Amino acid sequence: MFVVWAILTAIAVAWSVSSAKQRALSDVMQKAGETLSVQTEILSGVLDKYRLLPPLLSQQSSIRALFVRDAEGNAQTIDARRAAEAISGMSAARDVAFVFPDGEILANARESFVERDEGLPELIRVAEQGRLGRAALSNSRGERTYAFSSGVRREGKFVGVVIVYVDFYRVEAAWALSARRIFVTDQAGTVFLANDADWRLKPISQLRQTGGVGRYLIDGRFEDRLDLVRRLPVLEWDLHVLADPAPVAAARLSAASIATLVGLLVGMIALVVLRRNEEAIIKARTDRAIALRLERVVRDRTRALSITNQSLSQEVEVRREAEERLRKTQDELVQTAKLAALGQMSTALSHEYNQPLAAIRSYADNALRFLERGAIPEVSGNLSRINGLVERMAELSRTLLSFSRKPGATIGPVPLGTIVDEALLLARPRARAAGVATIAVGEGVSGLYVVGGRIRLGQVFVNLINNAIDALSGQSDAVVEIDARREGERIVVTVIDNGPGIEPDQLPKVFEPFFTTKEVGEGIGIGLSIVDNIIRDFGGTIMVTNRPEGGACFTINLRAADPENGVADGESILTSSRAVV
Numbered sequence: 001m002f003v004v005w006a007i008l009t010a011i012a013v014a015w016s017v018s019s020a021k022q023r024a025l026s027d028v029m030q031k032a033g034e035t036l037s038v039q040t041e042i043l044s045g046v047l048d049k050y051r052l053l054p055p056l057l058s059q060q061s062s063i064r065a066l067f068v069r070d071a072e073g074n075a076q077t078i079d080a081r082r083a084a085e086a087i088s089g090m091s092a093a094r095d096v097a098f099v100f101p102d103g104e105i106l107a108n109a110r111e112s113f114v115e116r117d118e119g120l121p122e123l124i125r126v127a128e129q130g131r132l133g134r135a136a137l138s139n140s141r142g143e144r145t146y147a148f149s150s151g152v153r154r155e156g157k158f159v160g161v162v163i164v165y166v167d168f169y170r171v172e173a174a175w176a177l178s179a180r181r182i183f184v185t186d187q188a189g190t191v192f193l194a195n196d197a198d199w200r201l202k203p204i205s206q207l208r209q210t211g212g213v214g215r216y217l218i219d220g221r222f223e224d225r226l227d228l229v230r231r232l233p234v235l236e237w238d239l240h241v242l243a244d245p246a247p248v249a250a251a252r253l254s255a256a257s258i259a260t261l262v263g264l265l266v267g268m269i270a271l272v273v274l275r276r277n278e279e280a281i282i283k284a285r286t287d288r289a290i291a292l293r294l295e296r297v298v299r300d301r302t303r304a305l306s307i308t309n310q311s312l313s314q315e316v317e318v319r320r321e322a323e324e325r326l327r328k329t330q331d332e333l334v335q336t337a338k339l340a341a342l343g344q345m346s347t348a349l350s351h352e353y354n355q356p357l358a359a360i361r362s363y364a365d366n367a368l369r370f371l372e373r374g375a376i377p378e379v380s381g382n383l384s385r386i387n388g389l390v391e392r393m394a395e396l397s398r399t400l401l402s403f404s405r406k407p408g409a410t411i412g413p414v415p416l417g418t419i420v421d422e423a424l425l426l427a428r429p430r431a432r433a434a435g436v437a438t439i440a441v442g443e444g445v446s447g448l449y450v451v452g453g454r455i456r457l458g459q460v461f462v463n464l465i466n467n468a469i470d471a472l473s474g475q476s477d478a479v480v481e482i483d484a485r486r487e488g489e490r491i492v493v494t495v496i497d498n499g500p501g502i503e504p505d506q507l508p509k510v511f512e513p514f515f516t517t518k519e520v521g522e523g524i525g526i527g528l529s530i531v532d533n534i535i536r537d538f539g540g541t542i543m544v545t546n547r548p549e550g551g552a553c554f555t556i557n558l559r560a561a562d563p564e565n566g567v568a569d570g571e572s573i574l575t576s577s578r579a580v581v
């Protein structure tokens with residue numbers, strides 16, 4: 001690219017230099033040529049004028065009459081001199097001379113050249129032959145002239161010669177105004193006329209270094225000049241005008257500079273444009289590459305995503321199937337658990353019912369035998385025992401009923417103290433029977449309200465107190481304590497005893513249904529399970545721990561209720577048909 005630009009610039013520079021040179025050269029030549037034409041005309045005019053003068057004068061009778069000598073050989077010098085001065089003055093010739101054929105000067109106007117006979121014999125000889133004599137002359141003062149001569153004849157006899165000397169002073173003075181060198185060389189190559197005085201009468205070979213167009217001695221040193229030459233028709237001399245080629249060189253230089261500058265400018269613009277183009281192409285390529293990379297990444301990601309999607313849907317399907325299987329298995333397990341629970345329950349229940357039934361049978365049999373014997377008081381005793389056993393079976397039946405029935409949905413603010421008191425009423429007989437003398441209720445219990453159902457909360461306390469009584473059975477210092485406190489929006493109720501507590505490994509199991517450590521017939525293990533469900537229904541929790549000093553501690557956490565909003569009424573546990581375990 002750079003090479004192409006350099007070649008184009010070089011061509012442009014060369015072309016503009018050459019055309020500028022041509023223009024400047026033709027301009028210089030034209031001006032010099034104009035000078036040459038004008039000066040040729042002037043010089044030819046001057047020479048023509050003086051060329052015609054001698055033949056005209058020699059025809060004049062008054063002039064012819066001057067060429068006589070008297071007997072002593074004296075001529076009419078004074079008249080001849082006057083005539084010469086008159087003619088010279090009128091024609092502005094350098095000089096006018098009348099000369100006898102033998103070379104003696106009859107008279108002349110200014111005596112400038114005629115004192116020397118240089119050229120004079122030739123002028124006389126040619127004039128004698130009837131032709132126009134001509135001679136280029138110069139004197140010791142460096143003055144130059146051109147002489148035209150014509151023969152004077154009287155009655156066919158050659159009596160003298162009229163010579164007119166041409167004055168080049170005005171011509172050279174006019175040339176002096178020109179900046180260009182103007183000069184005339186004769187046939188011998190000598191500079192005859194010149195606007196530089198130093199050049200006059202010197203051979204051109206001394207003033208010029210090379211032939212034709214070349215270097216000329218200008219003001220002491222050789223300089224390049226263009227030489228325009230024209231032949232003068234009268235004299236066979238050459239008129240030269242030297243033109244200074246400096247404008248050509250200057251034009252070439254300025255054309256070269258301008259062309260180079262333009263080339264540089266064009267080159268720079270081209271460079272900028274190319275650079276921009278290149279940058280645009282690179283940017284487009286980069287953008288394309290980025291777009292392709294992005295496309296590839298997106299494609300890869302899409303493919304990976306669709307693969308992931310596929311495997312996810314497969315996984316979902318597998319999970320769905322697994323869940324289905326799990327659900328089925330769970331259903332089966334539940335069914336199995338239900339059956340197991342039913343089995344357990346049946347065993348426990350059959351035990352619970354068979355024992356009193358067997359007792360009832362033997363009491364009834366005995367009563368019959370006592371009746372046969374007429375022992376009425378024993379019959380009565382047996383019947384009342386049967387009554388007690390039936391009552392116990394009925395109680396068991398009610399408990400089962402309460403377990404199976406869905407509890408009432410109504411919950412609301414209930415008075416904790418009242419409920420605890422009611423539960424105690426139910427529990428005290430059993431406590432007395434078991435020898436548990438003290439069931440204490442803390443002061444914190446009264447006045448507190450909790451969110452719950454009155455009967456079911458009563459059931460909770462009856463169950464907990466009964467369990468404590470069972471654990472304390474036969475213990476002399478047996479104590480059960482119920483207390484409560486408010487903790488922010490919660491009410492914490494504790495039921496503690498000083499019994500043996502619960503085996504640590506059994507602590508997590510006591511709320512499970514059918515977990516019991518009691519003998520068959522004494523417990524079926526659903527009491528705490530029911531308690532846990534009831535408390536959950538109230539939005540509360542129950543937990544059990546062993547006290548460090550011995551005994552179990554059941555902690556119930558319930559929502560505190562605001563009695564201002566009304567107390568949830570309903571039947572008391574004392575009047576309820578439901579029993580407790």
Ligand code: ADP
Nearest residue numbers: 467468471501516517518523524525527528552
């Ligand atoms: P049940 O009373 O029929 O056994 P529960 O669910 O009421 O059923 O009680 C489960 C078990 O928890 C009891 O068998 C007993 O071992 C244990 N338990 C409950 N309360 C106490 C307590 N206060 N002290 C010691 N053990 C207790």
